[in-house]
Amino acid sequence: MRPFFHPALEDIKPDAILYALSDPERVAIFAKLAGTACGGTCSALADLGDRVIPKSSLSNHFKVLRESGLIRSERQGVEMRNQTRCAELDERFPGLVRAILTAYGQLPEQLKTG
Amino acid sequence: MRPFFHPALEDIKPDAILYALSDPERVAIFAKLAGTACGGTCSALADLGDRVIPKSSLSNHFKVLRESGLIRSERQGVEMRNQTRCAELDERFPGLVRAILTAYGQLPEQLKTG
C-alpha cells in the first residue's frame, strides 16, 4: 500500500479544489467531515441516505479529496481518520470553502462563525 | 442550429458551476468576460497567450459555461455576444463567484467592490 500523498499548502490548486467539490457525493462526504470534530472514517461516511457508495468508489473519492488538498488522512490501525484542512485552506483561499459549502446548503454549524 | 439554452436562476446548480470553473481555460474565458463591460465574442477570447483554443473546444467551453448558468449568450448577426450572470449569481450563491475568481487570482477590477 502506497503511503498517502498530501500536497503542501502552497501547492494546492484552485482547479483541483473545484473539481473535487463539483461532485455532490464528495461534497456530502466533505461537509460531514467538516461537521465532525474528530476525524471520520471512510465507512462512517459511505451512507448517503439514498444510496450507499461502493467501497472502491469511496476510496477514490477520498483520494481525490486528499490530493486536491481538502482533507488530511491518517491510518490509525485498521481504519483511516480523515479531517478537513479548512483552516489552512481559508488562509490560502479566503472564503472559498465557506462559499462553496453555503452554495450547496451544507455549511455545518461549526463553520458558521459570526 | 439549436437555440441556446439558459437555465433559470433557480435552476442553477452549484455542482455545475464548480465543474465549469474547474477548468483553467474556462476560468480564463470567464474572467476575461467578467472584466469587459459589453459582451465578448468567442474568437476574441480564444487566445490564451500560451495557446490558442481550437474552435470546437471553444464552442464547447461556452456551452458548458452557458448551461451551468455562468454566462448568457446571444447571437448578434454572425457573431455571438456573451456576458456573465455575476449579479444574478451573487444573489443566489452569495460570494461564490467572487471567492472562486479570487482563488484563481483572476478577479477583475470591475468586481473589486469595496
Added chain:
DNA sequence: ATCAACAGTTCCGAATTTCTGAACTACGGA
C-alpha cells in the same frame, strides 16, 4: 442572385477518465 469569407456549431472517432466488482493488503483480536 450568386459567391466568398467569416463566426460559430455539430459530428464523430481517438484518447482519457470514471466507475465499481473482485481480488488483494494490512492490521488487530481470539
Added chain:
DNA sequence: TCCGTAGTTCAGAAATTCGGAACTGTTGAT
C-alpha cells in the same frame, strides 16, 4: 495462526472529453 474488518488496487466496461473536418447561417461584394 487464522479470521474478520477497513480500506486499496486492479481491470474492464461505460461515459466523457478533445479536436479536426464538415456543416450552418450571416454579411458583404460583385
